[in-house]
Amino acid sequence: MKFTLRKTWPVIVAPILVVLAAWLAVKIVGAMDYHHNDNDFFTFWLAGHLVTQGGSPYDTAQWLAGYQQFEIGFIPNPAFLYPLPLALLLAPLGILPFHSAYVVWVTLIELMIIAALAVLLSLENHARAKLLFIPLLAGIAFFRPTILTLTQGQVSGLFLFILVWIAFLWQKGKWFWGGFLLGLLALKPNLGVPVIGLMAGWLLLQKRWKSLFGTLVSGIFIFIAGLVTNPEWVTQYWRIGNNKLAGTFGGSPTVWGLGALISHNQSTGTLLFGGLTASLILLGFFWTIFRFRLNLQSVNVLALAVTVTLLIAPYTWTYDQLLLIFPITVVSLAMDGSRVRFPVTASLFLGIDVLVVILLFFDTMLQVEILNVVIPASVLGLCLLYLDPRLSAAK
Secondary structure: OHHHHHHHHHHHHHHHHHHHHHHHHHHHHHOOOOOOOOOHHHHHHHHHHHHHOOOOOOOHHHHHHHHHHOOOOOOOOOOOOOOHHHHHHOHHHHHOOHHHHHHHHHHHHHHHHHHHHHHHHHOOOOHHHHHHHHHHHHHHHHOHHHHHHHHHOOOHHHHHHHHHHHHHHHHOOOHHHHHHHHHHHHHOHHHHHHHHHHHHHHHHHHOOHHHHHHHHHHHHHHHHHHHHHOOOHHHHHHHHHHHHHHHHOOOOOOHHHHHHHHOOOOHHHHHHHHHHHHHHHHHHHHHHHHHOOOOOOHHHHHHHHHHHHHHHOOOOOHHHHHHHHHHHHHHHHHHHHOOOOHHHHHOHHHHHHHHHHHHHHHHHHHOOOHHHHHHHHHHHHHHHHHOOHHHOOOO
C-alpha cells in the first residue's frame, strides 16, 4: 500500500496544485491595473505578439504602436530589451489575448518556483531535507522578489527553473545537457552571461568538456534562431541594451549601485568603488573554486555563481533576486547537514524576509532600491560559511 501511494501521490497532487496556482494567478492579474501602471509582462507579451505578426520588437514605431493599440499608458522603454530568441520562446503567449496570457504566465511562474524548490530538495537523500519544504515555501511566498516577479510577470521564475535543472542534470552525470541549459541563460544576458562565465571557469578546472560543448551548442542555437527571424537582431539588441544600461547605471542593488550611493552619483566614485569591489569578489570566487576544485559540488558552485552575479552585474533589479531562492535553499540544506538545529534552519528564509522588509523601509526613505544589495551580500556570506567543501564529497 505504501508503495502504491508513493507512486500515485504526484498524480493526485499535481492537478490540485495547478488549479490552485491558476486561481491565485487570476486573483493577482485581476488586481493589477496594467493599463496605467508599470507592467513588465506586457513587454514580453508584446515581443512575442509582434513576432507572431511578422513584426520586430526592436522597431520603435511598431513597439509604440503596440502600446497604443492595447491602451497601455505606461511605456518604460522604446523597444524590447532582451535578445530576440527570448521573444521567439514567448511567441505562444503572444498568440493569446493579453489578459489570458498574463494569467497563464503567472500560473507557470508559480509552478516553476514550486517545482524548482522540490527539485533542489530532491538532491539530498536524507529524509530531513523534505521537512524543509514547507518553511522554505513560506519564506519564498513572503520574499519580496517573489511578489514582484508574480505581479510584474517577470521571467526570473523561468531562469530559476533552468538553474535548478542544470544542477539536477550535473548531479546525475548529464554534463552535456546541463551545459546546454547553462547556455540558455544567455536569453537574459545581464544575469546569464556572468553566470555562464563564472561556471565556465569551474568547468574548465574540472575538465568537463562535454558540458562546455553543450553550452557552446545552445549558444549557437540561440544565435541562429535569432538570425533566421532577423539577420540584424544582434546589432539592434546591442544598441538598445547599451542605451538602457547608460541610462540606469548606478541605480541597481549591486556593488555599482552602492558605489553610486556612497559617492553621491559621481561617475568616478561609482566606477572606482564598483570596479574594485567587483574585482575582489571575482578574485574570491575564482580563488575558492581553484583551491577546493577537487571537492566542491557542482550545485554549490552554481549557488556561489548566482550570488556573485547578483552582486557584480551592472544591471539588475530587485525581482532578479528571486534567483537567490537557489543559494538560500542550498545553504539551508547545508545547515541541516551540518547539524544546525532544525528550527534555526527552517527559519532562515523567513529571517531573510524580515531583513528585506527592513531594507525596504530605508530604501523608501532614500527613494532608491540600492540597499537591497545587502541581501545577496548576506547570502554570499552564508554560502562561504556553510558550503564548506571539506564537508561534502565531490559529485
